Amino acid sequence: MSIDDDVEIRGQSVGLVEPQSFTFAAPPEPMLLESGETLGPVTLAYETYGRLNDDRSNAVLVVHALTGDAHVAGRHSDDDRKPGWWDLMVGPAKPIDTDKYFVICSNIVGGCKGSTGPGSTNPATGKPYATDFPMVTLGDMVRAQAALVDHLGIERLMSVVGGSMGGMQVIEWALAYPDRVASIVPIAAAARQSAQNIAFDEVGRQAIMKDPNWNDGHYYDGQAPASGLAIARMIAHITYLSEHSMREKFGRRLQDKDAYGYDFGTEFQVESYLRYQGDAFIKRFDANSYLYITRAMDYYDPTTRYGGGSLVAAFERLRPETRVLVISFTSDWLYPTAESKEIVRALKANGIPTTFLEVPSNYGHDAFLLPNDLMESAIRGFLAAVAKGGRR
Amino acid sequence: MSIDDDVEIRGQSVGLVEPQSFTFAAPPEPMLLESGETLGPVTLAYETYGRLNDDRSNAVLVVHALTGDAHVAGRHSDDDRKPGWWDLMVGPAKPIDTDKYFVICSNIVGGCKGSTGPGSTNPATGKPYATDFPMVTLGDMVRAQAALVDHLGIERLMSVVGGSMGGMQVIEWALAYPDRVASIVPIAAAARQSAQNIAFDEVGRQAIMKDPNWNDGHYYDGQAPASGLAIARMIAHITYLSEHSMREKFGRRLQDKDAYGYDFGTEFQVESYLRYQGDAFIKRFDANSYLYITRAMDYYDPTTRYGGGSLVAAFERLRPETRVLVISFTSDWLYPTAESKEIVRALKANGIPTTFLEVPSNYGHDAFLLPNDLMESAIRGFLAAVAKGGRR
Incomplete structure (x- = not known):
């Protein structure tokens, strides 16, 4: 079974999508970064798929891994050789179903895929920032994404979903904005490196x-x-x-x-x-x-930032009805299951309804980017349950 | 318990040792390499410890890992800051007991620790070989060591012992010279990468x-x-x-x-x-x-070189009385226990008396270089049994 065959069966493509961008924090009101430095203006590249419903309750934010970008699904033009990086997950009738959800994928501050980063022009010099770019943290990245979510007129996200470094952003989203996330799905991730x-x-x-x-x-x-x-x-x-x-x-x-x-x-x-x-x-x-x-x-270390050294204490910030699905893969040695379980234990210690799924896979850390029935159906079912507003 | 304290308790230092070297294969009779190229003259750096007994039956060859050298034990001068790389194993009353055995440690062809390698002078040009140095294989390294063992007047080694790449040389010794090794001890190694x-x-x-x-x-x-x-x-x-x-x-x-x-x-x-x-x-x-x-x-791949693709077939060359001790470490993920077990299974399939020891250790691959009661006593006991000539 080839990956392409597999993907075709499970849903349709979102088709052609348009890259978008959002700029904010222009001086004299730049973004104050965790390091104490400032940055502005800040541009975030993003894409959206599907339609925001009337009560703005169906928005799912997808965040990406180290070298990813905002182009999670579909194609930018008919002759694009490849679709977005998680096309198997995002689209009509796909697990993150664009017939049901308004899906946003945001790039990150510091990146090089259309967002403000070290290769961007430093307005103070007219040249690329290079290493004059201030250090940005995962907290900064997530705060910039929150500004984008504001801009899109969304008060509360139905879910934030991401793998690898995306999973760490997911955790930061829940900690920095506990009132703004109904659910989170950290995949193949750890709370800290x-x-x-x-x-x-x-x-x-x-x-x-x-x-x-x-x-x-x-x-x-x-x-x-x-x-x-x-x-x-x-x-x-x-x-x-x-x-x-x-x-x-x-x-x-x-x-x-x-x-x-x-x-x-x-x-x-x-x-x-x-x-x-x-x-x-x-x-x-x-x-x-x-x-x-x-x-x-x-x-990134939420234990020191939010919990005085304890992940359990950090998660005290979450609203008790926040729903969580944590996914790990058996052969992932970069973010092994033990580290996902640490997240799960700390959530459960706070009474947060948490589902944990260790997916059998031989593909290592890359598994989260590859077709996998168990992962796909778990995310599909989890989002459907969150959308219904069902409580345990 | 510090490592130094530990080492002190278990035996004495061999004291001051003299680096030695042996040169052979001078043109017009250079060494023919596995690649088909030739190399000569070939110098091997080596050291010896203890005394060869009268029937020349107590020689133990220690071979080293990727970046090791011939200086396995003792010091070259009184103000040497550190002893040889496996001082904890080689010395009077130590597991490879220089009161009982004549221990040889040989460097390798291709190295940079006193043996002929790419940094040596190419006699054809008067300049360093650099990348004009011919490719050498583990088979070539072992054949050069066999020439050294000849030079020392030793027909048959009581044992060949080595960890990591040393373990691969140990295996090659048994396969290339089945009549010249009474026993082998491959440690933290695989038959092939x-x-x-x-x-x-x-x-x-x-x-x-x-x-x-x-x-x-x-x-x-x-x-x-x-x-x-x-x-x-x-x-x-x-x-x-x-x-x-x-x-x-x-x-x-x-x-x-x-x-x-x-x-x-x-x-x-x-x-x-x-x-x-x-x-x-x-x-x-x-x-x-x-x-x-x-x-x-x-x-290095003994299965293709000696076994038509099979490690079991490769080990058919060994004399049935060859004794083997295979050691792995639980937390070694570079040469995990499964790869040691592959060696053990192939040996046992040939009826070779093989002892397998998986040592519990949290130190990863480096464990073989660190003090460890279990490893030390296993090697001590194994060599004593081989010296006695005991059969199972």
Whole structure:
């Protein structure tokens, strides 16, 4: 069964969609960031799908992972080669059903996909911010999204849904705006990065910053630190797959040859895959955004920000009727099930109605981006229950 | 209990030791390599400890991991800050007891610790080989060690012991020279690298080769690709630790600060650790050797070389009385227990007397280098049994 076959069966495409953007916090009223610095104006790229109902109660915000963007579903033009990054989840009759829900997908501050980030023009200088861009946090990203949600005239979101770093934004949404979310769905996420995750991020950042083209971030009028960014992406890609999926996908198979070449060219299929992933990524992502966003992920810690060191105490802020669906994947070693369970336990300790689903999958962390009956039906059913306003 | 305290209790140091070297395969009779190329002369750095007995039956060869060297125990001078890399295992009354055994530790061809490698002078040009150095395999490394063992007048080794890549050399020793090993002890190893291991190695190699100072390997009269090598080492270090040990050792603790600096300097302790590991490594290792040795590890596959694709068939070469002790560590995710068990199953399928020990440890792959009662007593007991010539 190919992924495409699978997706086709489960619903229709949202069709053509239009990229949108929203700008706010223009000086003299810039956004005050968690670091104490200010940023403005701030632009967020976003897309919407479906129709907001009359009482504005059917809005679902989808937030994305580290290198994602606002284009979650559909195509921008008829000849787009690929649809949005979670097209399998968002569309008519799909789990996040655009016949029923008004779906918003927002990009993040600090990114490079149409939102204000280090590659944007610094109004003070007329040049790209580069590393003069202030450090942004996941809290800042979510507060910017809240301004977008205000702009769309939505007081309360029916749900906030996201995987990986999206799942961390989901948690921040619930903590920063407990009155504005009826439900949350953090997927393949942790409340905060483990030492191992920080370590992988740090090596990626070092690879970028040690690239001579990085030039302290001021490379926009020259060569980008493509080598460093490719290395960072290759490292990250290993963490997105499971040992099992790498074995199945590549094993020790050689790339277009029957015997070793005894040189440093591509010998194994897994090498070819990683080199390709690195090379493809540098065409679509800005190295400085990679630095800022990974840093924001590593900084994020709701226990210190909201709970005096305790996740249970942090979740005391939630309204008791907030509904939660937490999803993890058995072979995800970047955000293992144990870390999802930590979230679940802290929610349950506060009496928050929480459903936990550990999905059997061999695809590692990437599993949340791939078709999966269990994940899809769980999210479909959860949103339907929230929409009905059913309580346990 | 500190590691030093622990080591002191279990035996004495071998004291001062003398680095030695052995040169062979001088042209016109160079060594024919697995790749079909030739290399000569070949120098191997080695050290010996203890005394060869009269019937030359008490020799134990210790082989080292990726970045190790021939200096396994003792000190080179009284003011040496640290002893050899496995001092806890090798010495009088230690598990590999130099009062009983004649211990040899050999460096490898391709390395940079006194043996012929890419940094050595190419006799054809008078300059360092750099990437004109021929590709060497684990088979080549072991054949060079066999020449050293010949030179020492030893027909048959009582045991060959090694961890990580050393464990792979141990396996190659048994397969290439089944009549010359009475026993083998592969520790924290696999018969061949998994796709994930090849992937980590490949990212490290790419980091080196994308460093502009690498210059296709010809950097010996200029700047070494220190940035790339540091990145490679940082990646590798993450794989040597377990998630658990990183959590215990660093968690999310900040480095010498109470609050985030909101910059790209060192924020977390784990970042400081990795940066230190990277910086320390570039002072003691040659980037080209890192390329050649990781390539050799990735190439190594006894199933194709000796077994027509089957590890069981490969081990048919072993003499039925060869004794084997296989050791793995519970938290080692680089060479997980499942891969050790594959070795054990293939040996047992051939009726080879094999003892398997999975040592409980939270230290990840690095565990084999750290004090561990269970590992130490197992190796001590195993070698004593082999020395007695006892059969099951």
